[in-house]
Amino acid sequence: MNDMNLPDRALRRQNTDTDALFKKIERRLHTMHLSARKASLMAGLPPDGIRTIARGRIPRADKMKALAEVLQVDLNWFNLPESPIDAAISDRVTARQPELSLTQARVNEELTHEARMLDAKFQGLWEDEIERVTELDTRTARGGDLETAVSVVDWGLPRHFVARLLPFGAGKVRIIHQCGDSMTPTIQPGQCLMVDIDDRTPDPPGLFAVWDGMSVSIRRLEYIAMSNPPMIRVMRDNQRYSSQEVALSDLRVCGRVVMTMQPM
Numbered sequence: 001m002n003d004m005n006l007p008d009r010a011l012r013r014q015n016t017d018t019d020a021l022f023k024k025i026e027r028r029l030h031t032m033h034l035s036a037r038k039a040s041l042m043a044g045l046p047p048d049g050i051r052t053i054a055r056g057r058i059p060r061a062d063k064m065k066a067l068a069e070v071l072q073v074d075l076n077w078f079n080l081p082e083s084p085i086d087a088a089i090s091d092r093v094t095a096r097q098p099e100l101s102l103t104q105a106r107v108n109e110e111l112t113h114e115a116r117m118l119d120a121k122f123q124g125l126w127e128d129e130i131e132r133v134t135e136l137d138t139r140t141a142r143g144g145d146l147e148t149a150v151s152v153v154d155w156g157l158p159r160h161f162v163a164r165l166l167p168f169g170a171g172k173v174r175i176i177h178q179c180g181d182s183m184t185p186t187i188q189p190g191q192c193l194m195v196d197i198d199d200r201t202p203d204p205p206g207l208f209a210v211w212d213g214m215s216v217s218i219r220r221l222e223y224i225a226m227s228n229p230p231m232i233r234v235m236r237d238n239q240r241y242s243s244q245e246v247a248l249s250d251l252r253v254c255g256r257v258v259m260t261m262q263p264m
Contacts, residue, residue, distance in 0.1 A: 021078060022054035028071050043067040047137075047152055131162040133194070135175040144211020144252045146174060146197050165258040171196040173258065176209060176216065183207075183218050186237040191262055193218065197255035202232055202248075207257035210234070216254055223248075 029039055029050075040049035043066040045059060050067070053059075059067065068075045132154045141149040155175060162173055178191045187193070187207075195209050202208060202221035210219050220235040230248040 018053050018056050018058065022050070024078075025050060025053065025067075025071065028073070032071070034070075039067070039070050042070045129159050130156045131159040131173075133157050133162060133173050133175055135192075138176050138179070138209075138216040141211075141216055141254075144216055144254055146176075146195075146209070146216070146254050165194065166196055167199070171198045171258075173197075174255070178218055179215065180217070182236045182238050182241050183220075184238045187218055187260060188262065191260060193257050194259040194261070195255040196258050199256040199258075200253040202253060209254040209257065211252040211254060218257060221251075221253070 026036065029036055036050040037047045040047055040051075043049070043063060045063055045067070046052075049059060049063070058064070064078060065075055068077065071077075133156075134154050135152040136146055136149040137152050138146070138149055165171075165173065173194050174197050176193050176195055178187045178189060178193060181189050193209070197209075200208075203223040205220070205222035207218055208221045209216050210221070212219075220237060222233040222235070224231040224233055224245065231245050232248050232251055233243065233245050234251070235243040
């Protein structure tokens with residue numbers, strides 16, 4: 001195919017050593033004490049956006065511009081050849097890899113039987129006492145169905161702690177993030193929330209994740225007693241936004257908020 005017929009991204013991918021570009025970005029992140037996941041999110045990319053570069057995928061031009069701002073470099077930096085200093089550091093690290101691997105192998109061989117037993121004990125503790133709670137990217141939930149949302153990461157939380165958040169110790173907890181300021185001051189933008197996706201009945205009233213036709217949002221819901229058909233009062237804590245009353249049949253409730261986590 002003639003290069004003139006290739007889309008911009010395909011042409012850039014064809015002319016770019018994506019593995020070298022990823023390593024260059026990785027070293028820059030290391031000097032900034034910034035993880036690839038956090039940098040990806042700051043640039044508006046998926047959590048593994050930077051890592052996919054190593055697999056031959058190059059983000060759109062606007063995303064690369066946003067990534068350049070996160071890395072505090074000029075956009076042309078991605079196309080510049082590696083400096084001699086960076087190349088020397090890379091060669092030194094690569095040369096040490098076999099040595100490091102052999103050292104690790106010797107350490108593994110010297111593990112005692114007691115150490116292996118201790119490791120197995122803690123692995124059992126993890127499986128018996130730790131609950132894996134999945135953090136979801138609600139932007140990917142199809143039609144507001146959190147079961148279809150992309151998993152970001154698994155949190156490890158004490159099993160008894162999670163059980164105490166749920167009625168009768170039963171339910172299914174997921175972690176999501178608040179988008180927007182509609183629930184301030186109760187919930188701040190970006191705040192982590194634990195949601196029981198098995199509890200979708202707004203009675204008793206409380207905070208719920210709901211699908212509003214465009215996104216999953218947090219709202220305060222209250223059942224209007226004796227209403228026929230059943231009606232729900234949908235409220236926002238931020239007084240700048242309006243509240244409304246909708247039929248229960250027209251509202252998709254995704255789950256009840258059982259805990260909010262506010263970073264200091």
